[in-house]
Amino acid sequence: MRERFKSLSRGKRWLVIIGLIVFFFVAFVVLPAAAWLVGTRTIAGTSNSAFCGGCHTMQPFAKAYADSAHGGDNHMGIVAECTACHLPHDTPWDYLVAKTKRGTYDIWAETFHDTSTIDWKEKSGHSEEFVYDSGCLTCHVELEKATSGARQHDNYFAGVTDSKCVTCHDHVGHSNINQYLLEHKYRP
Numbered sequence: 001m002r003e004r005f006k007s008l009s010r011g012k013r014w015l016v017i018i019g020l021i022v023f024f025f026v027a028f029v030v031l032p033a034a035a036w037l038v039g040t041r042t043i044a045g046t047s048n049s050a051f052c053g054g055c056h057t058m059q060p061f062a063k064a065y066a067d068s069a070h071g072g073d074n075h076m077g078i079v080a081e082c083t084a085c086h087l088p089h090d091t092p093w094d095y096l097v098a099k100t101k102r103g104t105y106d107i108w109a110e111t112f113h114d115t116s117t118i119d120w121k122e123k124s125g126h127s128e129e130f131v132y133d134s135g136c137l138t139c140h141v142e143l144e145k146a147t148s149g150a151r152q153h154d155n156y157f158a159g160v161t162d163s164k165c166v167t168c169h170d171h172v173g174h175s176n177i178n179q180y181l182l183e184h185k186y187r188p
Contacts, residue, residue, distance in 0.1 A: 043096075046103065047083040055106070057115040060180035067175040080139060085173050089134040120181050124170075131166040131173070 008016065045051065049071065053062025065071040065082070072079040087102070088094045109115065137143065147153035152168065155161045171177065 043099070046099075047081045049082055052082045055110050057110060057118070060120075060184040061174055061177070064174035064177040064180045068171075068173050069175075070173045071175075073175070080173075083135075084139065085131050085135045087135065088132045089138045116185075121178070124177070127166045127170060128164045131164070133165050136165040 049062045049065055052058050053065075067073055070080040070085070083095075083099065087098050143153065144157045152161075152163075156163060166172070
């Protein structure tokens with residue numbers, strides 16, 4: 001290979017060198033940057049209530065979310081996206097794996113299951129499986145300091161209790177959820 005390179009004329013050698021530089025620049029700078037940009041846009045675009053509420057099954061949850069403080073019904077207009085609560089925020093890897101698994105399952109269930117048979121009232125008793133404390137604490141970073149002296153929060157931060165945020169704050173993200181579920185179930 002080296003002999004072949006040496007046998008080239010000086011001008012062709014420069015073309016080969018420039019071609020290799022361009023190849024490595026594209027392969028190791030441009031393509032990873034494009035993949036990062038597309039990935040970031042895809043993750044952001046599939047994390048909001050408009051996307052999540054696009055599925056028939058999730059429409060009552062999107063409506064109840066819009067009525068809640070986390071959905072923007074607060075004096076500051078702050079909105080937490082669906083994934084802020086419903087995906088783990090421990091590490092980016094945990095987040096992406098959970099997002100992929102949940103998203104794939106949701107698409108599969110929406111496509112191949114009769115979602116009208118799901119007992120959402122019963123499922124609400126398992127909210128600790130679908131709401132992550134790491135998400136709560138990502139936004140509520142000052143919670144420990146702000147609630148110092150409040151027995152329940154002191155026990156939580158001391159690790160004395162197995163309770164999760166949603167154990168006590170079970171209707172925070174979806175106000176009037178039962179009303180919307182009923183309307184959704186019996187609407188024409």
